[in-house]
Amino acid sequence: MPNKNYILEMFPYPSGNIHMGHVRNYVIGDICARYHKLKGDEVLHPMGWDAFGLPAENAAIQFKTHPRDWTLSNIDNMKSQLQKLELDLDWDRELATCNEDYYRYQQELFIDLYNAGLAYKKDALVNWDPVDQTVLANEQVIDGKGWRTGAKVEKKTLSQWFFKITDYAEELLSDLDKLKLWPGKVKTMQKNWIGKSTGAEINFKISNKNEFLNIFTTRPDTIYGATFIAVSINHPIVAKYQTKTEIENIRREFEKVDTEKEKVGFRLNIDCDHPIVNKKIPVYIANFVLDTYGEGAIFGCPAHDERDFQFAKKYSLPIIKVIDCDDNALPFTETGTLINSPLLNGLNKDDAIKKILIFLEKKGIGNEKINFKIRDWGVSRQRYWGCPIPVIYYEDGSFRVLDKSELPVLLPYDVDLMGKGNALLNLDKWRKIICPQTKKIAFRETDTLDTFVDSSWYYIRFLNNKLDKPFDREQVNKFLPVDKYIGGIEHAILHLLYSRFFMKALRDIYDLKVDEPFEQLFTQGMITHKTYKTKNNEWVMPKEVISKDGNLLREKTKEIIEEGPSEKMSKSKKNVIEPDEILDNYGIDATRIFMISDSPPDRELEWTDEGIQSSKNLVNRIERYFSQEMTDLKNDTEKKVEKFVHDIEKNILNFSLNKCVADIYTLFNYLEKEKVYLSNSMLSNKIIICLFPILPKLSLSLNKFLFKSSEINEWPSIKLELLIEDKINLPIQINGKLITTILTRKGYEEEEILHKVYQLDKIKLKIKEKKAIRVINVQDKIINIIIS
RNA sequence: GCGCCAGUGGCGGAAUGGUAGACGCGCUGGUCUUAGGAACCAGUGGGCAACCGUGGGGGUUCGAGUCCCUCCUGGCGCACCA
Numbered sequence A: 001m002p003n004k005n006y007i008l009e010m011f012p013y014p015s016g017n018i019h020m021g022h023v024r025n026y027v028i029g030d031i032c033a034r035y036h037k038l039k040g041d042e043v044l045h046p047m048g049w050d051a052f053g054l055p056a057e058n059a060a061i062q063f064k065t066h067p068r069d070w071t072l073s074n075i076d077n078m079k080s081q082l083q084k085l086e087l088d089l090d091w092d093r094e095l096a097t098c099n100e101d102y103y104r105y106q107q108e109l110f111i112d113l114y115n116a117g118l119a120y121k122k123d124a125l126v127n128w129d130p131v132d133q134t135v136l137a138n139e140q141v142i143d144g145k146g147w148r149t150g151a152k153v154e155k156k157t158l159s160q161w162f163f164k165i166t167d168y169a170e171e172l173l174s175d176l177d178k179l180k181l182w183p184g185k186v187k188t189m190q191k192n193w194i195g196k197s198t199g200a201e202i203n204f205k206i207s208n209k210n211e212f213l214n215i216f217t218t219r220p221d222t223i224y225g226a227t228f229i230a231v232s233i234n235h236p237i238v239a240k241y242q243t244k245t246e247i248e249n250i251r252r253e254f255e256k257v258d259t260e261k262e263k264v265g266f267r268l269n270i271d272c273d274h275p276i277v278n279k280k281i282p283v284y285i286a287n288f289v290l291d292t293y294g295e296g297a298i299f300g301c302p303a304h305d306e307r308d309f310q311f312a313k314k315y316s317l318p319i320i321k322v323i324d325c326d327d328n329a330l331p332f333t334e335t336g337t338l339i340n341s342p343l344l345n346g347l348n349k350d351d352a353i354k355k356i357l358i359f360l361e362k363k364g365i366g367n368e369k370i371n372f373k374i375r376d377w378g379v380s381r382q383r384y385w386g387c388p389i390p391v392i393y394y395e396d397g398s399f400r401v402l403d404k405s406e407l408p409v410l411l412p413y414d415v416d417l418m419g420k421g422n423a424l425l426n427l428d429k430w431r432k433i434i435c436p437q438t439k440k441i442a443f444r445e446t447d448t449l450d451t452f453v454d455s456s457w458y459y460i461r462f463l464n465n466k467l468d469k470p471f472d473r474e475q476v477n478k479f480l481p482v483d484k485y486i487g488g489i490e491h492a493i494l495h496l497l498y499s500r501f502f503m504k505a506l507r508d509i510y511d512l513k514v515d516e517p518f519e520q521l522f523t524q525g526m527i528t529h530k531t532y533k534t535k536n537n538e539w540v541m542p543k544e545v546i547s548k549d550g551n552l553l554r555e556k557t558k559e560i561i562e563e564g565p566s567e568k569m570s571k572s573k574k575n576v577i578e579p580d581e582i583l584d585n586y587g588i589d590a591t592r593i594f595m596i597s598d599s600p601p602d603r604e605l606e607w608t609d610e611g612i613q614s615s616k617n618l619v620n621r622i623e624r625y626f627s628q629e630m631t632d633l634k635n636d637t638e639k640k641v642e643k644f645v646h647d648i649e650k651n652i653l654n655f656s657l658n659k660c661v662a663d664i665y666t667l668f669n670y671l672e673k674e675k676v677y678l679s680n681s682m683l684s685n686k687i688i689i690c691l692f693p694i695l696p697k698l699s700l701s702l703n704k705f706l707f708k709s710s711e712i713n714e715w716p717s718i719k720l721e722l723l724i725e726d727k728i729n730l731p732i733q734i735n736g737k738l739i740t741t742i743l744t745r746k747g748y749e750e751e752e753i754l755h756k757v758y759q760l761d762k763i764k765l766k767i768k769e770k771k772a773i774r775v776i777n778v779q780d781k782i783i784n785i786i787i788s
Numbered sequence B: 001g002c003g004c005c006a007g008u009g010g011c012g013g014a015a016u017g018g019u020a021g022a023c024g025c026g027c028u029g030g031u032c033u034u035a036g037g038a039a040c041c042a043g044u045g046g047g048c049a050a051c052c053g054u055g056g057g058g059g060u061u062c063g064a065g066u067c068c069c070u071c072c073u074g075g076c077g078c079a080c081c082a
Helices: A020-038 A054-063 A067-084 A100-115 A165-178 A184-194 A220-225 A236-241 A244-256 A306-314 A349-363 A458-464 A473-479 A494-510 A579-597 A609-625 A637-653 A657-673 A682-691 A696-707 A750-759 A761-767
Strands: A004-009 A042-044 A119-129 A134-136 A154-163 A196-205 A212-217 A228-231 A265-273 A280-286 A297-300 A366-372 A391-394 A399-401 A432-434 A441-444 A482-487 A518-523 A527-534 A545-548 A551-554 A561-568 A727-734 A737-745 A772-778 A782-787
Touching (some): A004 A473, A020 A482, A020 A579, A054 A067, A100 A399, A100 A458, A100 A494, A165 A184, A165 A196, A165 A366, A196 A265, A196 A349, A212 A228, A212 A297, A228 A265, A236 A244, A236 A265, A297 A306, A458 A473, A579 A609, A579 A657, A609 A696, A637 A657, A727 A761, A737 A750, A750 A761
Parallel strands (some): A004 A042, A004 A482
Antiparallel strands (some): A119 A134, A119 A154, A265 A280, A391 A441
């Protein structure tokens, strides 16, 4: 039975054209896939389209086309561009997430998630992107801005659908350890995002009321130092004790200050009882308390927290030191011995936490708590071009999740996209229905699913894209996880975390045997190019720039051009190279070589004209080499070829593809220098097979020319015995410094070789009248003579 | 601020603790050519040399680009996470 090997590159959004970043991504995957096929593996290497999403709606408005037409024609175009690259893809497995035969099964999965309690609806304070007019998940907000639009995100309370990713927080975190073949960097980012911390929940009683205010803390040991409580402006308690107008006023005040620099607060007219000491402590609304973390409320211990200290200073609140330290060291945030804490005096942090937890639990006002930063995944989007959520609402406000038999809920084609907001909301003829079960008037859910839902399971659908259910259990167990998943690091959290959640959720719903979707993750580096600007700060395309008398000029206008640093290719900076033009000018093989040659695949690659040209030269050179008449072999020719096979294989497996290129140069440098021409020999056959994953077109044509065959044979096995060198250049050091080398056979006798070494002029000169006091012989590696 | 990664010729980059700079680009000189984004040959870390060289300083070791400590610089991530 052959090994299964699922090799997958992140599928593209059909924006209209393939760019160089895609080319690099897919060439890397293609080399792996071709290699593994030659090794006899059962290789899965599919491709599809992440086809829902906002750009289609924006384009619809801009170009007066329909999102569906725009998307499908982009797919057409990009597919033909990919085919021009002649990638070894299973096009039979192609899918596009915007097609009914994909999203209807996603609707089934939604129902499954709902029935499993993993999808729910609630009113929530959510992130609103005012430009795209839709809600965003927490993961899609970067520095308070929308990840696509860069617009400042607003907070809104809306009724929204959520996926309960928090149910899997612990497993998503602990399973990161199983992902041995993921970059550590990505794992760290996910770890930080999940944000597990262990501490305590403490219930503070509101003075003179039968109400409690819960806070989360990782430092319950400092409870005696608590001198105030602070809550977020969005905390429910605030709405209870302040009027709406007051809250809005406070919100405006908060917006005026930079929270990082200034802590401000407003006194809420309630106090809390300290849980241990008989005293009241004031409650504030503070700008620095996050509503999205813990309980949205904290106790302030100014002596031992930087922020609380600033706050206490500003509002003249007491500062009680409870950890032994110098008064000048306040706020002292490290650990130490507890003081001023009757129950805990003399204890260290860990013991104090243990003891206080027991105390709180006994009194029933607190307990140990593990808190996660990650929140549930908000999946509702107020947009047309996405997967409809299979839910209907009745006039009384209740809702019903549809049965699978009622699917699909098709996205209607005839919509008016020119209006503001979600086009589905205004489409009564689609929205309003008679519920087939209750015969009551009902309205369809008009929100669609976040497109990250689409990409959370597409790698499963590839296993059988024509099946009349989402997937087949046996196939999933057989072919998953994806063995090598290749894509950009920008999805470190978003797509990769959501997919991991989906895999686990589906595992539990369907009793699958797969815990993680992606066994190995490889993140390829981006492609950069020098940037060019006129004196008027106008960006200029590289191909418009010519060099003349040491100056750079814009060819048409003769304006002086300034060269800027190499940056990620982007349309806005015009430093873009079009794959189509490169393929036309240099061909597929040269393009592939350049994609892997100048730097390791996980690092940046700078596009240069010299780079692509020398790649082309290499392809021509190999072709020229094989057109020569056969000559006799040299002694070591077979050995060199074996080494080539061995090195190429090792370097493909490690993703050290830049070294594969070096291996090719090394081999042909040797062959040409020694004037050994192999023509249609067995050795040529081996070489051509090894070139095939990297240079498929050339290899096929050489194979046809030399061997009259259109089949590339299987990957050659290596004759290990040929790789062993029997003679070596043994380095000779004196006091650890290299003096000379001596050619000798392996397995030499130490005495015999030393005798020879001492005869060498260079060694004699160094030793002179001095004495060798020690000789270190690392057999077959090095000899180091220590002299006094 | 915290965390991670990296710093090697003019440039991109190679080096299980054992000959630093593989391989490529660029450059220099030459050959061939009507011509060349071609091809071929020779050279290319610095220094006249002894020698010196992997961001700086220290350490471990017979031996350090590689391991440890420390500082500097750059990149990335996180960032009031209580």
